[in-house]
Amino acid sequence: MRGFYIGRFQPYHNGHHSMVERISEEVDELVLGIGSADDSHTTHDPFTAGERIMMITKAVAEYDLTTYVVPLEDINRNAVWVSHVESMCPDFDVAYSNNPLVVRLFEEAGIEVRQSPMFDRDRLEGSEIRQRMIDDESWRDRVPSSVVEVIEEIHGIKRLQHVSDSDSLERYAATGESVPESLDDLDD
Ligand SMILES: Nc1ncnc2c1ncn2[C@@H]1O[C@H](COP(=O)(O)OP(=O)(O)OP(=O)(O)O)[C@@H](O)[C@H]1O
Numbered sequence: 001m002r003g004f005y006i007g008r009f010q011p012y013h014n015g016h017h018s019m020v021e022r023i024s025e026e027v028d029e030l031v032l033g034i035g036s037a038d039d040s041h042t043t044h045d046p047f048t049a050g051e052r053i054m055m056i057t058k059a060v061a062e063y064d065l066t067t068y069v070v071p072l073e074d075i076n077r078n079a080v081w082v083s084h085v086e087s088m089c090p091d092f093d094v095a096y097s098n099n100p101l102v103v104r105l106f107e108e109a110g111i112e113v114r115q116s117p118m119f120d121r122d123r124l125e126g127s128e129i130r131q132r133m134i135d136d137e138s139w140r141d142r143v144p145s146s147v148v149e150v151i152e153e154i155h156g157i158k159r160l161q162h163v164s165d166s167d168s169l170e171r172y173a174a175t176g177e178s179v180p181e182s183l184d185d186l187d188d
């Protein structure tokens with residue numbers, strides 16, 4: 001049996017990893033879809049598809065599971081999104097997601113969807129982990145060690161802090177408020 005699990009994985013964290021471990025008890029093979037593959041270099045989506053492929057491929061190597069990592073660009077039409085996914089991926093029997101839109105789209109297409117409990121959600125949430133990276137607070141214990149290595153190799157924290165500062169500058173420019181000194185010397 002082959003499963004499909006989609007996420008943005010910005011970054012791939014221990015909640016995703018626990019979900020994959022749980023899925024590995026139910027399927028022999030797993031397609032991991034990297035959603036919003038075309039997005040990167042923003043506060044919401046800092047890492048490229050290639051960087052996320054590295055994070056996931058290295059992390060799931062510890063499980064006894066055949067995996068296929070497939071980057072999936074967003075398309076501007078929910079009604080045909082499942083067909084888009086199917087056109088890019090190996091066939092699968094069951095989809096895993098806790099995202100209500102994803103669940104609805106797969107169910108409407110007649111594909112079985114399984115949801116899982118959220119693991120330690122207070123700590124294991126992408127947006128919380130990205131904010132901790134921006135604020136120089138501890139985040140390494142919330143992702144697999146192989147993901148720490150990839151983020152360090154690509155200088156991911158510096159990038160995220162830079163794009164976050166740029167977003168803040170744009171917000172100040174839009175409101176006309178004066179820019180705090182901490183953002184004044186932002187490198188281009
Ligand atoms: N701690 C968790 N435990 C179980 N499933 C999770 C956990 N965090 C996310 N998921 C699920 O994994 C899938 C992919 O999630 P996603 O990549 O959006 O992570 P996220 O932590 O929700 O990130 P963000 O805050 O950036 O939206 C979704 O179905 C999501 O509900």
Ligand SMILES: NC(=O)c1ccc[n+]([C@@H]2O[C@H](COP(=O)(O)O)[C@@H](O)[C@H]2O)c1
Pocket residue numbers: 006007008009034035036037073074075076077078081097098099101102105
């Ligand atoms: N129309 C579309 O392109 C469409 C529809 C539903 C989900 N998606 C993508 O699937 C992924 C779902 O992952 P998350 O559960 O992490 O949000 C996201 O990247 C989302 O953009 C895309």
